[in-house]
Amino acid sequence: MYTLFIDTHYKDVIIVLFKDMVLLDKNIILNVDNTSVETMPTIIDILEKNSLKVKDINKICVCIGPGSFTGTRIGVTIAKTLAYTLNIPIVTLTSIDLIGMKLDNESYVAVLEKNGAFIALYNNEIKGDIKYLKLSEYEEFKNGNSVIEDNNIDYDKLINFINNLKEENAHNVIPLYVKTIEALK
Amino acid sequence: MKDVYIFAIESSCDETSAAVIKNGKDVVSLTVATQIPIHENYGGVVPEIASRMHSECITYVIDDAIKKSGMKMQDMDAIAVTYTPGLLGSLLVGIEAAKVLSLVYNKPLIAVNHIAGHIYANNLEDNNIVFPSLGLVVSGGHTEIIYLENDYNFKVLGSTLDDAIGEVYDKVARVLDLKYPGGPNIDRLAKNGKHSYNLPIPMKDESLDMSFSGLKSSIINLVHNENQRGNVISKEDMARSFQDVAIDELVRKMEIAINNYKVNNMIVAGGVSANTKLREEMQKLADKYDIKLSIPKINYCTDNAAMIGAAAYPLYLKKEFSDYDLNGKSTTNIFKF
Numbered sequence: 001m002y003t004l005f006i007d008t009h010y011k012d013v014i015i016v017l018f019k020d021m022v023l024l025d026k027n028i029i030l031n032v033d034n035t036s037v038e039t040m041p042t043i044i045d046i047l048e049k050n051s052l053k054v055k056d057i058n059k060i061c062v063c064i065g066p067g068s069f070t071g072t073r074i075g076v077t078i079a080k081t082l083a084y085t086l087n088i089p090i091v092t093l094t095s096i097d098l099i100g101m102k103l104d105n106e107s108y109v110a111v112l113e114k115n116g117a118f119i120a121l122y123n124n125e126i127k128g129d130i131k132y133l134k135l136s137e138y139e140e141f142k143n144g145n146s147v148i149e150d151n152n153i154d155y156d157k158l159i160n161f162i163n164n165l166k167e168e169n170a171h172n173v174i175p176l177y178v179k180t181i182e183a184l185k
Numbered sequence: 186m187k188d189v190y191i192f193a194i195e196s197s198c199d200e201t202s203a204a205v206i207k208n209g210k211d212v213v214s215l216t217v218a219t220q221i222p223i224h225e226n227y228g229g230v231v232p233e234i235a236s237r238m239h240s241e242c243i244t245y246v247i248d249d250a251i252k253k254s255g256m257k258m259q260d261m262d263a264i265a266v267t268y269t270p271g272l273l274g275s276l277l278v279g280i281e282a283a284k285v286l287s288l289v290y291n292k293p294l295i296a297v298n299h300i301a302g303h304i305y306a307n308n309l310e311d312n313n314i315v316f317p318s319l320g321l322v323v324s325g326g327h328t329e330i331i332y333l334e335n336d337y338n339f340k341v342l343g344s345t346l347d348d349a350i351g352e353v354y355d356k357v358a359r360v361l362d363l364k365y366p367g368g369p370n371i372d373r374l375a376k377n378g379k380h381s382y383n384l385p386i387p388m389k390d391e392s393l394d395m396s397f398s399g400l401k402s403s404i405i406n407l408v409h410n411e412n413q414r415g416n417v418i419s420k421e422d423m424a425r426s427f428q429d430v431a432i433d434e435l436v437r438k439m440e441i442a443i444n445n446y447k448v449n450n451m452i453v454a455g456g457v458s459a460n461t462k463l464r465e466e467m468q469k470l471a472d473k474y475d476i477k478l479s480i481p482k483i484n485y486c487t488d489n490a491a492m493i494g495a496a497a498y499p500l501y502l503k504k505e506f507s508d509y510d511l512n513g514k515s516t517t518n519i520f521k522f
Contacts, residue, residue: 081285
């Protein structure tokens with residue numbers, strides 16, 4: 001049973017391959033100039049390195065953001081089209097979950113981006129809403145609250161988390177944007 | 186020769202579309218999900234909304250097109266997708282989906298230029314491009330007179346020096362408080378109007394270049410002045426006056442091209458080729474010179490994946506395939522394919 005995890009919610013392209021409950025391989029490209037150029041070749045590369053065909057994948061998990069609109073959309077589009085064409089289960093998690101799943105106690109979690117941060121209270125799951133704070137607001141928020149920003153992935157926790165997620169309809173998987181569209185303000 | 190089936194995807198602006206095209210000509214199936222009613226609320230396409238809607242409906246559109254074709258994705262010979270020009274975030278949704286189809290079904294990936302798509306819409310169904318041919322490319326971003334030597338070998342003979350004709354239609358529509366998209370609304374109103382407003386004729390020269398910004402400005406000023414004086418503008422009459430002048434200029438330039446380049450064939454391409462007056466006037470011009478004219482059927486004039494499948498066909502025959510690092514490009518030199 002092979003699970004492919006795809007995360008392109010910000011500047012990094014993160015592709016992880018699990019065999020059953022074990023990390024099999026990972027391809028991480030930091031700070032890419034162009035998510036569209038890097039993501040599919042990175043997926044193909046990890047499959048080839050492990051002598052797998054795309055049809056060997058049994059399950060897809062994708063990070064739906066929040067993060068960069070276009071970055072997230074690339075990973076989500078690839079993931080949902082893979083799940084739809086291969087007719088395999090798809091599950092989703094957020095960029096907040098990726099940090100929060102590592103915590104033992106309730107805390108605020110922040111996903112940083114260029115001009116601000118997405119924050120949420122986390123205790124095994126997101127409590128309440130994810131909010132977007134501009135950098136200055138976020139600095140102020142950090143004065144009164146402890147916030148976890150460490151976004152290194154814990155692969156054991158990740159595959160456990162993935163296995164507890166409910167399967168979704170691939171057609172209906174969409175990015176989680178949180179931020180409103182600038183032009184409509 | 187074996188029949189060639191291409192599965193094509195188009196997502197460059199405000200329509201998500203997929204199609205199955207046989208031999209670059211027959212439309213086996215076509216699905217178009219339009220976002221026009223959403224963007225109408227904002228008076229134009231909001232790029233981020235467009236991208237979001239593409240990613241919401243992309244797999245539904247793919248699924249619908251393949252189901253309607255009665256075929257299987259395995260039966261396709263290639264996957265084609267628009268990669269330029271257009272809204273980058275929107276293009277990328279179609280591009281990434283096409284890459285996945287190409288990988289999973291092990292079919293070559295063909296990157297198609299959207300403007301080439303509009304041109305090759307003239308190969309769909311009963312139409313066909315006969316080379317050499319003169320072409321008029323008219324859309325929201327383009328106004329060019331081109332010479333089509335053979336497949337993907339097109340030369341620009343003249344173009345707008347400022348605004349594209351479709352852009353001017355949208356601006357004039359906005360000044361007249363007409364809904365987005367402006368072109369069809371002006372076309373509709375013009376049918377009930379009289380040419381009563383005295384508008385300047387663009388460039389009275391014999392070159393093949395065109396200019397529409399003067400015409401646009403004069404309409405904006407005229408409407409503004411009439412409003413200031415408390416006079417009511419007849420939208421029908423203004424639509425008619427504008428359309429007469431704009432289309433006459435396009436047709437006049439095409440006539441100059443005909444006289445300079447002796448050809449037996451002519452095509453019209455791009456969103457504005459849906460304009461009824463342009464279609465009528467171009468037919469009259471073709472009849473006058475006994476030239477065979479091709480204009481796509483109305484539903485292939487606006488953005489659609491059928492035309493992308495048609496434009497992909499010559500590339501398939503030449504085996505011009507793309508890799509999985511294909512990227513979208515918002516702008517491009519359209520006639521360097």
